[in-house]
Structure formats: C-alpha cells, structure tokens
Amino acid sequence: MPHILVIEDDEITAREIALELAAHGISADRVHDGAQGFQRALEPRYDAITLDLMLPGMDGLTLVKQLRERGITTPVLMISALGDVDERVRGLRAGGDDYLTKPFAPDEMAARIEVLLRRHRQEHPAQTKLRVADLELDMISRIARRGARELTLLPTEYRLLEFLMRYPGQVLTRAMIFESVWGLRFDPGTNLIDVHIARLRRKVDGEGDPVLIRTVRGSGYRIG
Amino acid sequence: MDRGTALANGTKSWSIHWRNTTSRLLLAYGVFFVIWGMVLLGSIYWETRHYLENRTDTQLRQQVGYLRSLDEDHMLVALNDYVVLEETNYNAWGLFDAQGKWLYGDILQMPPGVKPDAATLRLPTEQVVGGPFAPKTSKLSVIAARLANGQILVLAHTTRIAAQVGSIIWHALWWGLSFTLVPGLIGGLILNRAPRRRIRQIESATRVIMQGDLRRRLPVSNRGDELDRLAAIVNDMLDQIERLMGEVKGVCDNIAHDLRTPLTRLRSQLYRVEQQMQEDDPHAVLVEQCVSDIDEVLARFRALLRISELEDRRRREGFVAVDLGQTLQHVHELYAPLAEDQSLQFALQTEPNLLAQADPDLLFEAIGNLVSNAIKFTPPGGSVVVRVKRTEPGIAHIEVVDSGPGIPEVQRHAVWQRFYRGEGGIDTAAGHGLGLSIVAAIAKLHDFDLHIEGGQGGTRMVMVCRLL
Numbered sequence: 001m002p003h004i005l006v007i008e009d010d011e012i013t014a015r016e017i018a019l020e021l022a023a024h025g026i027s028a029d030r031v032h033d034g035a036q037g038f039q040r041a042l043e044p045r046y047d048a049i050t051l052d053l054m055l056p057g058m059d060g061l062t063l064v065k066q067l068r069e070r071g072i073t074t075p076v077l078m079i080s081a082l083g084d085v086d087e088r089v090r091g092l093r094a095g096g097d098d099y100l101t102k103p104f105a106p107d108e109m110a111a112r113i114e115v116l117l118r119r120h121r122q123e124h125p126a127q128t129k130l131r132v133a134d135l136e137l138d139m140i141s142r143i144a145r146r147g148a149r150e151l152t153l154l155p156t157e158y159r160l161l162e163f164l165m166r167y168p169g170q171v172l173t174r175a176m177i178f179e180s181v182w183g184l185r186f187d188p189g190t191n192l193i194d195v196h197i198a199r200l201r202r203k204v205d206g207e208g209d210p211v212l213i214r215t216v217r218g219s220g221y222r223i224g
Numbered sequence: 225m226d227r228g229t230a231l232a233n234g235t236k237s238w239s240i241h242w243r244n245t246t247s248r249l250l251l252a253y254g255v256f257f258v259i260w261g262m263v264l265l266g267s268i269y270w271e272t273r274h275y276l277e278n279r280t281d282t283q284l285r286q287q288v289g290y291l292r293s294l295d296e297d298h299m300l301v302a303l304n305d306y307v308v309l310e311e312t313n314y315n316a317w318g319l320f321d322a323q324g325k326w327l328y329g330d331i332l333q334m335p336p337g338v339k340p341d342a343a344t345l346r347l348p349t350e351q352v353v354g355g356p357f358a359p360k361t362s363k364l365s366v367i368a369a370r371l372a373n374g375q376i377l378v379l380a381h382t383t384r385i386a387a388q389v390g391s392i393i394w395h396a397l398w399w400g401l402s403f404t405l406v407p408g409l410i411g412g413l414i415l416n417r418a419p420r421r422r423i424r425q426i427e428s429a430t431r432v433i434m435q436g437d438l439r440r441r442l443p444v445s446n447r448g449d450e451l452d453r454l455a456a457i458v459n460d461m462l463d464q465i466e467r468l469m470g471e472v473k474g475v476c477d478n479i480a481h482d483l484r485t486p487l488t489r490l491r492s493q494l495y496r497v498e499q500q501m502q503e504d505d506p507h508a509v510l511v512e513q514c515v516s517d518i519d520e521v522l523a524r525f526r527a528l529l530r531i532s533e534l535e536d537r538r539r540r541e542g543f544v545a546v547d548l549g550q551t552l553q554h555v556h557e558l559y560a561p562l563a564e565d566q567s568l569q570f571a572l573q574t575e576p577n578l579l580a581q582a583d584p585d586l587l588f589e590a591i592g593n594l595v596s597n598a599i600k601f602t603p604p605g606g607s608v609v610v611r612v613k614r615t616e617p618g619i620a621h622i623e624v625v626d627s628g629p630g631i632p633e634v635q636r637h638a639v640w641q642r643f644y645r646g647e648g649g650i651d652t653a654a655g656h657g658l659g660l661s662i663v664a665a666i667a668k669l670h671d672f673d674l675h676i677e678g679g680q681g682g683t684r685m686v687m688v689c690r691l692l
Contacts, residue, residue, distance in 0.1 A: 103488035186589040187523055195561045218515045
C-alpha cells in the first residue's frame with residue numbers, strides 16, 4: 001500500500017486529503033508545519049508528498065528545493081491557494097512534480113497522486129511498448145494495434161492514447177489529460193476533451209471489442 | 225489611432241504650439257505692444273509734423289512779407305539768396321506778371337489753385353516744379369503774394385526736416401518693435417519648451433494609465449506651478465479611482481474566492497455520495513447532475529479569477545517570440561474534432577514566419593476561446609475559418625470568421641465585458657460568457673487590438689498583432 005506524507009497546515013484540508021487518499025487505498029501521514037514536514041520528508045518510507053506552499057516554519061518552495069538538493073526524489077504534489085501561472089512555474093522549477101490550486105476536487109488530487117506514484121515507479125525501466133488487454137502501443141514504430149487490427153491514429157490521438165495507456169486502470173481527469181497531452185492549462189470547456197476521447201474511442205473500441213476506454217462519472221476517463 | 229497619439233503627431237505640433245497658454249499670452253501681449261507702440265509713435269509723428277508744417281507756413285508768410293517790401297532788383301537778389309542759402313530745405317520761387325505769365329524763377333507755371341495773398345497751400349511737387357532739381361518730397365507748401373507793381377511772387381518750400389523726423393520716428397518704431405518682439409518670441413519659445421516637455425510627460429503617463437496601469441501617477445515637480453497643482457489634483461483623483469476600482473474588483477474576486485471553498489467541499493461530499501451509490505440507484509443521475517452543475521459554477525469562478533489575474537498581471541516575463549501560424553495550426557488541431565462533431569467546415573489559413581512577442585500559452589488560450597466561441601454559435605452545416613495574415617509591415621491580423629448569426633453592431637463592444645451574453649438565439653447555447661472577457665484581458669496584456677466585424681451574416685473576430 002503506497003504511503004503518502006501530507007504537509008498541510010489547514011486541519012480540514014489535511015483531513016480531507018487523507019480521507020480521499022484512503023478511499024483510493026493510499027495511507028497518509030499528516031504534518032502541520034514546514035520544518036517538521038522537512039524532517040519527515042527525508043525519511044525514505046514515503047512514496048509521495050502533498051505539499052502546501054504556505055506553511056509555518058518553512059515555506060513549501062524552500063522545503064522542496066532543499067529536498068532536491070539532498071537528492072531526495074520523492075514525487076511532490078504542490079498545493080497552493082495562489083492560482084497565478086508564475087507561481088506554478090516557480091513551484092515546478094523548485095522541484096515540484098505537479099501543481100494543484102486550492103480549492104481542489106479531492107478526486108482530482110487523488111488522481112494526480114496516483115499518476116505521480118506510477119510515474120515514479122515507471123521512470124527507471126525504459127519501456128518501448130505499452131499494453132492494456134489486447135491493445136498494444138509500440139512507442140518506437142509508433143504503431144497501435146487492437147488485437148490483430150492496426151489502428152491508424154492522428155498525431156494527437158496517438159499522444160492521447162499513449163498518455164491513457166501509461167496509466168492503465170487509473171482515473172485521469174480532463175484537466176490532467178489537457179495538461180499532459182496538449183501541455184496547456186486553461187479551461188477549454190468540458191466538451192472538448194470528451195470529443196477527442198470519443199474519436200479515439202471509435203478507433204480503439206471497434207464493434208464487438210470489449211470497451212477499453214471508460215468514462216468515470218464526474219471525474220474523467222480510464223483505460224482498461 | 226486614439227486622440228492622444230494624434231495630438232502627439234508632428235503634423236499638428238504647430239497648432240499645439242499656439243494652443244499653449246504661454247504662447248497665447250505672448251501673442252496677445254505682442255499684438256497689444258505693437259498697437260500701443262504704433263499709437264504712441266504715430267501721435268508723436270503727427271504732432272511733430274503739424275508743428276513743423278505750421279512753422280514752415282509762418283516762415284513762408286514772413287518771407288513773402290519781407291520780399292514784397294523790397295524793390296524788384298533787391299528782391300531778385302534776395303530770392304537767389306533764399307534758394308542758395310537754405311541747406312536743409314528746398315526752396316523755389318517764381319515771378320509772374322499780373323496775367324500769370326512767367327517772368328523769372330524755377331517755378332515755370334502758375335501752380336493750379338494758387339491765389340495771391342491767400343493762405344498757404346500744400347500741393348504735389350510735380351504740379352509746382354519739374355526737372356532734375358525738383359525735390360524728392362511729395363508735397364510742397366506754396367504761397368503767393370501780389371507785389372506793388374501787380375506782379376505775382378510765388379514761393380514754394382519743402383519741409384525736408386518734417387519728412388526726416390517722420391522717417392526717424394518710423395525707423396524707431398520698427399527697430400523698437402523688432403528689438404522687442406523678436407527676442408520676446410524667441411524667449412517665449414524657450415520658456416514654452418519646459419512646460420511643453422512636462423505636458424508631454426503628463427501625456428505619456430496618462431496614456432499608460434488609460435491602458436490600465438492605475439498605479440501610475442502624473443509627474444509633479446517641486447516648482448508648485450499651475451501644472452503641478454493640476455497634476456496633483458489629477459493624482460488625488462487617480463488615488464480615489466484606484467481605491468474604488470480595487471474595492472469593486474476586490475469584492476468581485478472575494479465573492480468568487482470565498483464561495484469556491486464551500487462549493488468545492490459541497491462538490492466533494494456529493495461526489496462521495498455518488499461513489500457510494502449503486503449503479504442502478506435512480507438518484508445517482510440526480511446527484512451526478514448536481515456535481516456537474518457545481519463544476520459549472522466553479523468553472524465560472526475560476527474564469528472570473530483568471531480574468532482578474534490577467535488584468536493584474538503587468539509583467540511580461542513569459543513573453544517569447546511566437547510563430548503565429550504554428551499557434552493557429554495547433555489551435556486548429558485541438559478544435560477540429562469539435563467542429564467536425566457539429567458538422568462545420570473548419571478551415572485554417574496561415575502564412576509562414578509571422579513572429580510576435582507573446583506568451584505562447586495565453587495566446588493559444590485567447591485564439592482557442594475565439595474558435596471555441598465561433599464553433600459554439602455557428603449552426604450545423606456552417607463554416608468557421610481561422611486565419612492569420614500580414615496586413616501591413618509589422619502588423620498581422622488573426623481572424624476567426626464564422627457563418628453564425630453574427631453580433632449586432634450595438635453589442636459588439638459589450639461582448640468583451642464580463643458576464644455579457646448575446647440576446648436572442650445566442651443565449652440558448654451553453655457557455656458562461658466569460659471566454660471573450662478572457663480573450664480581451666489577454667489581448668490587453670499583449671497590447672493587441674481586438675475588434676468585431678460583421679461578415680455576410682456571420683462574425684469576424686480580429687486580433688491585431690504587432691510582429692517582431
């Protein structure tokens with residue numbers, strides 16, 4: 001079971017994070033100030049950290065910077081009340097892996113943590129092929145196959161499928177998809193991502209195939 | 225071009241010059257001075273001349289009186305002396321018999337209108353004497369007297385002194401005027417330069433303020449003159465405006481900000497309820513609808529706060545050279561499936577090598593919003609075109625043209641404002657009406673102009689970009 005360190009000075013938010021993570025089968029330790037958080041973060045037993053940027057003791061940016069300086073690579077999800085674009089860039093530059101603005105939907109937060117956990121695990125072995133059920137994606141020849149059938153994908157569709165297949169069984173929110181596949185962070189309207197997914201789905205899930213790309217009510221999508 | 229830049233334009237700088245307070249004062253004073261000088265010197269001239277002419281007349285009368293008392297031989301000698309001895313004035317005489325026939329002297333004909341023993345007459349020179357010895361003055365004083373033997377003696381006299389005095393006075397007038405006016409004008413221009421420089425400073429400061437930087441203030445020097453007092457008043461007014469604007473925006477942002485937290489909490493609770501429900505629970509659909517409604521509200525708040533953030537942003541750190549054609553191509557790629565789903569023709573027209581200084585993500589967002597809007601409001605079967613073209617050196621137009629219902633001229637300005645949504649048919653479409661405000665905020669951040677043109681029944685959104 002993955003173990004997470006929640007560094008958050010607001011008691012209600014911290015409890016909410018822990019509760020939501022528990023619902024996803026992730027256990028969490030809570031810490032309420034920066035200095036203490038830093039000490040705990042040095043311990044190797046955490047798989048990921050959620051980090052509030054405004055903390056008593058030591059602020060989040062300094063904390064993550066010092067962690068990285070000491071060679072600690074535990075993935076960090078930064079959480080901040082500041083929605084400013086520059087703030088986000090600064091957070092990621094300091095060594096954060098992802099950035100979420102308060103207030104956030106807990107399922108969005110949990111989905112991001114899960115992606116961080118998996119990405120961290122995946123980082124070392126360089127994969128050349130992704131496989132979900134009978135769907136296979138060759139990242140060298142850039143060819144996708146569903147069973148024996150070769151799928152003809154547009155570049156965007158290929159990138160979208162690759163992102164979904166990197167995290168099989170994992171809920172990916174529309175915002176996460178938009179950020180990762182298009183590298184953009186604005187609200188394109190709920191409809192847009194759905195349309196892209198629908199097109200990909202028509203190609204991936206042919207007639208008679210079991211459905212692979214599923215819609216998760218109220219959240220986003222999941223493959224497998 | 226706005227009025228500020230038009231005023232600063234070189235072609236009008238002269239009119240500006242004269243519209244200036246100091247210049248006007250200077251001009252008025254100059255005119256007054258000229259008139260006053262002319263009146264003063266004119267009256268001196270007139271008085272002097274009058275006096276000299278009177279004296280001449282008296283002299284002539286005395287001379288005639290003296291001459292007629294002599295006998296003829298003596299008189300002729302005296303007359304010669306009279307002509308020769310005078311240096312400053314020109315004198316001429318003529319002696320005529322009782323019938324007016326010439327006998328002696330330079331005056332060869334009886335001048336017209338001259339009567340013996342009458343008052344002095346002023347006659348044009350050419351009517352009295354001619355030839356190379358004629359004086360250059362235009363008029364002569366002429367007097368005639370009947371002698372004891374019945375002959376008529378005519379004496380003519382020019383008052384060269386009077387003319388000389390006149391010309392001295394005129395010279396004095398011109399020199400005086402030019403010595404006063406020319407240095408006065410030059411001095412005025414120099415004096416003017418400082419206030420004009422300050423007006424220009426105020427103008428440029430004001431332009432920045434009009435562009436939305438309410439923190440800027442007009443420059444105030446420590447001289448404390450009228451301009452400073454005016455600038456101080458305007459600065460006080462700006463303080464007040466800034467404070468009020470801050471309050472209004474603050475209230476707006478605070479509402480959005482404060483409501484977000486409870487709404488998010490509400491959403492997560494509903495979401496948790498939804499997760500715990502059975503798939504076939506009839507309430508599940510209802511709860512899902514609630515969650516998506518709250519998402520909609522949260523999206524609006526996010527957009528509102530985003531606009532504020534964009535409006536507050538004055539830094540341009542994220543600005544790099546952006547290829548407009550490429551950006552449009554990416555936007556086209558992103559929105560093409562959406563257009564296709566709505567059975568719209570979605571065309572892209574670009575030109576290569578159009579580089580502008582911009583924040584690439586924000587520019588993408590702006591164009592994306594325009595395209596998304598166009599797709600949303602164009603009925604199925606219509607068309608949307610996104611294109612960029614160089615219209616003149618250094619300027620490119622990004623255009624999003626649709627075949628939708630169009631925006632009435634009166635509403636074209638309002639659509640950029642927060643919470644505006646078109647009347648009639650447009651209203652039925654989903655969307656939170658903040659997209660175009662975001663576009664406007666982004667365009668403003670980039671100093672790009674935005675306008676809407678009505679095509680043939682459709683809408684043409686134009687973003688005017690400055691190229692590198």
